[in-house]
Amino acid sequence: EAGVTQFPSHSVIEKGQTVTLRCDPISGHDNLYWYRRVMGKEIKFLLHFVKESKQDESGMPNNRFLAERTGGTYSTLKVQPAELEDSGVYFCASSQDLGNRGRGGYTFGSGTRLTVV
């Protein structure tokens, strides 16, 4: 089974530019999550998709962030325009259910390290 794939693995952009991160979940996983870790701080939840619908977007920091999951398959997270404080590692995770069953149920990607200069 292929894991959760994120790309790019690294991105360096200038302040004011636009960046789009992509996450390909495990096939068949309806639930897709985005998290972010700003340097030295805890990993924070951004949002949760169930198929193509946003179940919970309470963690999205502001309207410069736009997440989509067209067709309920892969998801993109666009930052426009990027600010210095957006730097960090963006993680994606997917699960078949809400993680109630099995050994946690979440599979994480390796993350995208975003640096805004």
Added chain:
Amino acid sequence: AQTVTQSQPEMSVQEAETVTLSCTYDTSESDYYLFWYKQPPSRQMILVIRQEAYKQQNATENRFSVNFQKAAKSFSLKISDSQLGDAAMYFCAYRQSSNTGKLIFGQGTTLQVKP
């Protein structure tokens, strides 16, 4: 709001020895899940162990075990017979049992294993 605290930014252990990583959390819920995740350098985060709050018995997975103290809201991870491959950042995480998959993470503990 729920919070998770890992008070040890860094820990080190000698190979083959035992180490305990601390985690405390705050919640008003009675039913929830707790997790320990491991993230090796430049690699994806993987689940180490999970605990359901309604279970009194501490979870165990091979060399990994937890000490779950519900009243004290404490969830420590014990790694026995530490191996070089255990070196990683460890995150404690909380999840409500209600209709959400949202995880709340602690700040992480970097574990160094000395040969």
